[in-house]
Amino acid sequence: MIKPLIWKEWHEQRWKLVFGCVLLMGYTAIGLQSRLWTDEGMVLTTCVWGAPFLPIFVVMGLFSMERQDRTLERLLSLPVKPWKVFSVKLVIGAVICVLPILGSMLITLFIAAGREMTAWRIIIPYLGSMGFILAMFIWSAAIGVRQPGEARAALVSLAILIGWAAIVMVADEMFTRPVDGWSLAITPFGFFHIGRDYYYSLLPKTILIQLALAVCLIVWGARRFSRLEKTKV
Amino acid sequence: MKASIALMWKEWSEVRWSLFAWSLIFIGFPLFTAFFNYLHTQRFYSPIGAVIASGFGGICAIFIASGLTCPDMRVKLFNFAISKPININKWITIKYFAGLVVVIFVYLSALIIEYYFSRNQDHYSHKALYALMNTHTFTIILIYSLSFFVGCVVRKTAYAAIVSVSVALLVYFLPLLFPPLGAFSIFNIMEQWPIQTVHLSRLESGGPWFGEKLRVLKLSGDFGIRYNIEWLRYVVVAVISIALSIIFSALAIKKDWRLKIGQKSVLWSFGIVGLLLLSGLAFQIGSNLKCINQISLKPIVKEKQALVKIFSRGNKGLLMFTDGQGRLSHESGISVSRYDFAGNNTKISPTISLEPDGGTQWRNWPVEWRSVLWSEKNPDLIYYLKREVDPDTGKYAFYFCTASLDEEVGKTSVIHKLNIGSLRSQKTLSSCQYMTLKNDKAYLSLFEKLIIVDLAIPNKPSLSKVVDGTIGYVGSSYSFDPELGRNRSLIRLNLVPDDSLSIEERLDITAKLAGITPFIMAASNKKVVLAAKEYVRFYEFKSMEDDVAILEMIGQRLPTPLERYLRWNPEYMFISDDLAYVFDTRGGNSVTVFDIGKTGTVKRVGHYASAGGRMQAIALLQEKGILVGMEDKLQIVAPPYE
Numbered sequence: 069m070i071k072p073l074i075w076k077e078w079h080e081q082r083w084k085l086v087f088g089c090v091l092l093m094g095y096t097a098i099g100l101q102s103r104l105w106t107d108e109g110m111v112l113t114t115c116v117w118g119a120p121f122l123p124i125f126v127v128m129g130l131f132s133m134e135r136q137d138r139t140l141e142r143l144l145s146l147p148v149k150p151w152k153v154f155s156v157k158l159v160i161g162a163v164i165c166v167l168p169i170l171g172s173m174l175i176t177l178f179i180a181a182g183r184e185m186t187a188w189r190i191i192i193p194y195l196g197s198m199g200f201i202l203a204m205f206i207w208s209a210a211i212g213v214r215q216p217g218e219a220r221a222a223l224v225s226l227a228i229l230i231g232w233a234a235i236v237m238v239a240d241e242m243f244t245r246p247v248d249g250w251s252l253a254i255t256p257f258g259f260f261h262i263g264r265d266y267y268y269s270l271l272p273k274t275i276l277i278q279l280a281l282a283v284c285l286i287v288w289g290a291r292r293f294s295r296l297e298k299t300k301v
Numbered sequence: 302m303k304a305s306i307a308l309m310w311k312e313w314s315e316v317r318w319s320l321f322a323w324s325l326i327f328i329g330f331p332l333f334t335a336f337f338n339y340l341h342t343q344r345f346y347s348p349i350g351a352v353i354a355s356g357f358g359g360i361c362a363i364f365i366a367s368g369l370t371c372p373d374m375r376v377k378l379f380n381f382a383i384s385k386p387i388n389i390n391k392w393i394t395i396k397y398f399a400g401l402v403v404v405i406f407v408y409l410s411a412l413i414i415e416y417y418f419s420r421n422q423d424h425y426s427h428k429a430l431y432a433l434m435n436t437h438t439f440t441i442i443l444i445y446s447l448s449f450f451v452g453c454v455v456r457k458t459a460y461a462a463i464v465s466v467s468v469a470l471l472v473y474f475l476p477l478l479f480p481p482l483g484a485f486s487i488f489n490i491m492e493q494w495p496i497q498t499v500h501l502s503r504l505e506s507g508g509p510w511f512g513e514k515l516r517v518l519k520l521s522g523d524f525g526i527r528y529n530i531e532w533l534r535y536v537v538v539a540v541i542s543i544a545l546s547i548i549f550s551a552l553a554i555k556k557d558w559r560l561k562i563g564q565k566s567v568l569w570s571f572g573i574v575g576l577l578l579l580s581g582l583a584f585q586i587g588s589n590l591k592c593i594n595q596i597s598l599k600p601i602v603k604e605k606q607a608l609v610k611i612f613s614r615g616n617k618g619l620l621m622f623t624d625g626q627g628r629l630s631h632e633s634g635i636s637v638s639r640y641d642f643a644g645n646n647t648k649i650s651p652t653i654s655l656e657p658d659g660g661t662q663w664r665n666w667p668v669e670w671r672s673v674l675w676s677e678k679n680p681d682l683i684y685y686l687k688r689e690v691d692p693d694t695g696k697y698a699f700y701f702c703t704a705s706l707d708e709e710v711g712k713t714s715v716i717h718k719l720n721i722g723s724l725r726s727q728k729t730l731s732s733c734q735y736m737t738l739k740n741d742k743a744y745l746s747l748f749e750k751l752i753i754v755d756l757a758i759p760n761k762p763s764l765s766k767v768v769d770g771t772i773g774y775v776g777s778s779y780s781f782d783p784e785l786g787r788n789r790s791l792i793r794l795n796l797v798p799d800d801s802l803s804i805e806e807r808l809d810i811t812a813k814l815a816g817i818t819p820f821i822m823a824a825s826n827k828k829v830v831l832a833a834k835e836y837v838r839f840y841e842f843k844s845m846e847d848d849v850a851i852l853e854m855i856g857q858r859l860p861t862p863l864e865r866y867l868r869w870n871p872e873y874m875f876i877s878d879d880l881a882y883v884f885d886t887r888g889g890n891s892v893t894v895f896d897i898g899k900t901g902t903v904k905r906v907g908h909y910a911s912a913g914g915r916m917q918a919i920a921l922l923q924e925k926g927i928l929v930g931m932e933d934k935l936q937i938v939a940p941p942y943e
Contacts, residue, residue: 083565091572098579102587103910128459129564219459
C-alpha cells in the first residue's frame with residue numbers, strides 16, 4: 069500500500085522538484101557563469117535564499133492542498149495507518165526540498181570548483197543549507213499540518229522563520245557575552261555560521277539538537293495528522 | 302451614510318489585526334533595538350527604521366492588499382456581499398483606503414522614527430529619508446494598488462500574494478534592468494535626491510544638467526522647492542497607474558472577472574520573473590569575456606604586497622608591486638618583475654625591489670608607483686620621478702632617475718639622476734603627475750608644466766624642454782551647423798608642443814598626459830575616446846589651430862540606468878584595433894570593451910568583472926587577449942569577437 073502512496077505523492081509533487089531545480093540551478097548557473105559576484109557570494113546567496121524558500125514552497129501544497137481539495141478523508145480512509153501516509157508525505161517533501169539545493173551544489177562544483185574556492189569549501193555551506201532546509205521543513209510540516217489553506221501553511225512557515233530570527237536577536241541583545249551558540253543551535257541558524265571560528269564546535273550541537281527536535285516534531289505531527297479526520301475542514 | 306459607516310466598521314475590524322502586526326515590525330522593532338542600544342550604550346538610537354521601511358514596505362503592502370481582498374471574494378461570501386443593498390464602488394473604495402491607511406501609517410511611522418533618531422546626524426542621511434518619503438511612498442502605494450487589483454482578480458490569498466510579489470519585482474527592477482524603461486527606475490530617481498527645499502538666493506547658477514532636469518517652485522519669501530523633472534514624470538505615471546488599478550479593481554468585482562490559476566502557474570510565473578530579472582542583470586553587468594588562464598603571483602610576491610601596474614609590449618612586460626597596495630605611504634616599497642608570455646610560456650621572474658638613492662632619509666619623499674616608467678626598448682632600465690633635497694641649494698627638487706634592473710642582486714641601482722628643478726609647487730607629487738614614453742623621449746606633465754626628457758642615450762637622460770601651461774582639454778562647443786543640417790559637438794585639446802611628432806602621436810601623448818578629470822582619454826589613429834561616469838564619447842580629428850586640435854563627436858554611449866546606479870567609474874583606458882578597453886573602479890573593478898569601429902556608434906561588446914579579488918591593472922597581450930592583474934594573480938581573458 070505504501071508504493072501507491074509514494075506514486076501518488078510523487079505525481080502530485082514532482083513539478084515542484086522541477087520548478088525548484090530550474091529556479092535554484094538557473095540562478096546558480098547564470099550567476100556563476102556571468103561572474104556577477106564572487107563565487108563565495110554566489111554560493112552563500114544560493115544557500116541563504118534557497119533555504120527558507122524551498123520548505124515554504126513545498127509545505128504549502130503538502131497537507132493543506134488535501135484539505136482544500138477534500139481528498140484528505142479519502143486518503144485517511146485507505147487501509148493504511150495515517151502515520152505512514154504522513155511519513156510518505158514527509159519523505160517526498162524532504163526529497164523535493166533537498167534535491168534542488170543538491171543540484172545547485174553540483175552546478176557550482178562543475179562551474180567553479182578550484183576557481184576561487186576549493187570543492188570542500190563549496191560543499192560545506194551547501195550541506196549547512198540542506199540541514200537548515202530539512203529542519204525548517206520538518207518544523208513547518210509538523211506545526212502547519214492542520215492548516216486548512218496554502219496561505220496559512222505558508223504563513224506558519226514564515227512565522228517559524230521570524231520566530232527563530234527573533235530568538236537569535238533577543239539572545240544577542242539580552243546577553244553581552246556570547247551564549248555558546250545555544251540560540252543558534254535551537255534555531256537551525258547554527259547550520260549557517262560557516263567560516264566562523266566556532267562553527268565546528270557549534271555544528272555537532274546544532275545537529276544533535278535539531279535531530280532531537282525533529283524526532284519529537286515528527287511524532288507530534290504524525291499524531292496530529294492521524295486526528296485530522298476528526299477536525300473540522 | 303449609515304451604509305458607509307457600517308462598511309468602514311467592517312473593514313476596520315478586518316484590518317486592525319494587520320495594523321497591530323505590522324506596527325510591531327515597523328514601529329516596535331526599531332524601538333525595541335533602540336531600547337537595547339540604550340541599555341548597552343546609554344543612547345536611545347536605532348538605525349533600522351529606514352531599512353525596515355524600504356525592505357518590508359512592499360511586502361507589507363502586498364500582504365495587506367491580498368488579505369483584504371481575497372477572503373471577501375470567495376464565491377459564497379462574495380455573492381452574499383453583493384446581494385446586500387450596497388454600492389459596489391463605495392465598498393471597494395472603503396476597502397481600498399482602509400488598507401492603504403494602514404500601509405502608509407506603518408511605512409511613514411518607521412521613517413519618522415528613524416528621522417527622530419537621526420535628528421542630530423548629518424544632512425546626507427536626512428536626504429535619503431526625504432527621498433524615501435517623497436518618492437518611495439508612491440512606489441509603495443503603486444504596489445499596494447496593483448496587489449489590490451491582483452487580489453480582486455485572482456481571489457486566492459496565497460496565489461494573489463505570490464503574483465503580487467512578481468509584479469512588485471517588476472515595478473522595482475524592470476526599469477533598472479531594461480534601459481528603455483530607465484526613466485521610471487525608482488533607484489535612479491531616489492539617488493538624485495529628487496525634492497529639496499532651497500534658499501532661492503543661494504541657488505547655484507545654471508549648467509546644462511540643472512536646466513535639463515531640475516525645476517524650482519517658488520514658495521514664500523526666499524524659500525522654494527527644487528524638484529527633478531524625472532521625479533515628476535515618475536509620480537504622474539505612478540498616480541495614473543494607481544487610478545487605473547482602482548478602476549480595474551472595481552470593474553473586476555462588478556463584472557466578476559476571475560483569473561483561474563493554480564499553484565503551478567503562479568509559482569512558474571514567479572520563477573520566470575525572477576530568472577528574467579537575473580538574466581537582465583547578468584546581461585548588463587555580468588562577464589561575457591572568458592578567463593582562459595590564471596597565473597598565481599603568490600610565489601613571487603611577499604605578504605601585503607599587491608600588483609598595481611602592468612607595462613606591456615607584445616607578450617612581454619613588467620609587473621609592478623607595492624607594499625601598501627597602491628596607497629602612497631612612506632613605508633610603501635616598490636618592486637618590479639618581468640613576465641614573458643610568448644608562446645606557451647607563463648614565465649614570471651623574481652621581483653626586483655626599487656631602492657631609490659637616499660629614499661630612506663626622512664626629508665626625502667618616497668617614489669610613488671604612478672611616477673615609474675619602463676619601455677620594451679630598454680628593458681633593463683627603469684625611470685622614475687623623485688622629489689628630494691638638492692644638496693647644492695638645500696631645497697626640494699625633482700629628479701628624473703634612471704636605475705638598472707638587476708635580477709641576480711634583486712635590487713635596482715641608480716645609475717643617473719637628472720635634476721629638473723624645484724617647479725615651485727607645494728602640491729603633493731601624486732596628485733598631478735602623468736608620465737609617458739615615446740620615441741626616445743619621456744613626457745612628464747607636472748604642476749601645469751610639460752617637461753620633455755631626451756632618452757637618446759638611455760642611461761644618461763638629458764632635459765630637452767620645459768613648457769608652461771596645461772595640455773589636454775581646453776573647451777567644447779555645441780552648435781547647429783546649417784550646412785550639415787545637424788548639431789555638431791566639438792572639443793578642443795591643447796596638444797603636446799612637439800613638432801617632431803605626427804598629429805596621431807601628439808594626440809596619443811596628450812591623451813596619456815591629460816589625467817583623469819573630468820574624464821579619461823585615449824587616442825589612436827586621429828580618433829579620441831572620452832570616458833566619464835555619464836558617457837563614453839568617440840571623437841574624430843578635424844583641424845588644428847596652432848597647438849590646439851579640434852575634434853568632432855561622431856558617436857556616444859550613455860550608461861544604462863543600472864550602470865548609473867552602480868556608479869560606473871572609468872579610470873584607465875587604451876585603444877587597440879578600434880576597440881576601447883576601459884578599466885573602471887566600481888565595486889571589485891572590471892574591464893569593459895567598446896567597439897568604436899563604426900562611425901556614429903559606440904557599442905559595448907565585452908565585459909569582465911573581477912569576481913574573487915580586486916582588479917588592479919589591465920594590459921593587452923599580443924594575440925592572446927587581455928591581461929588582467931589582480932592583487933595576487935594574473936588572468937588572461939579572451940578578447941571580444943573570439
